[in-house]
Amino acid sequence: MASSKRGAFIVIEGLDKSGKTTQASILHDRLQDQRDAGATAPKVVKLHFPDRTTAIGKMIEAYLHSESELDDRAIHLLFSANRWELASTISAHLAQGTTVLADRYSFSGIAYSVRKGLPYEWCRAPEVGLPAPDLTLFLNISPEVAATRGGYGLERYEKEEVQKGVRQVFDQIGRAVQEHGEKGEGKWVEIDAGKTKEEVAEDVWNAVEPLASGVQGSISGLWE
Numbered sequence: 512m513a514s515s516k517r518g519a520f521i522v523i524e525g526l527d528k529s530g531k532t533t534q535a536s537i538l539h540d541r542l543q544d545q546r547d548a549g550a551t552a553p554k555v556v557k558l559h560f561p562d563r564t565t566a567i568g569k570m571i572e573a574y575l576h577s578e579s580e581l582d583d584r585a586i587h588l589l590f591s592a593n594r595w596e597l598a599s600t601i602s603a604h605l606a607q608g609t610t611v612l613a614d615r616y617s618f619s620g621i622a623y624s625v626r627k628g629l630p631y632e633w634c635r636a637p638e639v640g641l642p643a644p645d646l647t648l649f650l651n652i653s654p655e656v657a658a659t660r661g662g663y664g665l666e667r668y669e670k671e672e673v674q675k676g677v678r679q680v681f682d683q684i685g686r687a688v689q690e691h692g693e694k695g696e697g698k699w700v701e702i703d704a705g706k707t708k709e710e711v712a713e714d715v716w717n718a719v720e721p722l723a724s725g726v727q728g729s730i731s732g733l734w735e
């Protein structure tokens with residue numbers, strides 16, 4: 512890896528049951544294999560948001576399990592704070608040349624809360640300035656197909672009508688990111704997540720490979 516390169520920040524987004532966690536794991540292993548092969552490939556770390564291990568993450572988990580009720584704005588800010596808790600860790604990894612994979616990020620934050628009726632700009636505001644992804648892979652699946660994948664669990668948002676609304680907001684975010692270009696938001700690539708696991712993994716890899724050895728330039732703040 513050239514010393515001027517920093518690590519790439521890659522985000523995987525999508526509805527519940529779109530295969531994000533599976534694909535993040537396959538991608539992580541593939542990047543790790545590259546490194547194990549002795550090449551000068553970057554280190555790689557994988558994160559999942561919400562990170563349920565922190566004090567804030569535990570409050571989020573209680574909410575998702577319907578063990579607590581919170582005002583829509585309060586839970587929105589907790590999800591955002593949960594990302595801010597890890598912001599400096601993400602930036603440090605990237606600066607050290609480590610590739611960072613995140614299973615969900617700010618786009619989920621906006622999509623799930625706008626679906627509840629909160630204003631888009633209000634939802635976006637607390638995300639501004641977080642480390643900006645270089646690439647967001649949106650695993651695109653219809654809410655109907657997602658609902659057939661092993662069924663939903665018991666968590667708060669795992670209902671087809673909720674997912675339909677979330678999907679609409681994701682579409683709006685994707686269009687906005689694609690229209691604004693890459694500055695401060697990174698690139699948004701839609702992946703057809705209705706294909707087989709192996710096919711999706713291949714499409715994911717094709718999008719990620721150009722960034723797999725690191726990227727040039729400093730880390731920007733999201734929407735800055």
Ligand code: DGP
Binds near residue numbers: 527
């Ligand atoms: P997951 O651990 O990826 O299954 O996510 C748990 C649930 O939380 C899932 O239904 C999506 C939702 N979620 C993830 N991130 C956010 C966020 O930032 N805000 C809100 N409101 N919901 C989120």
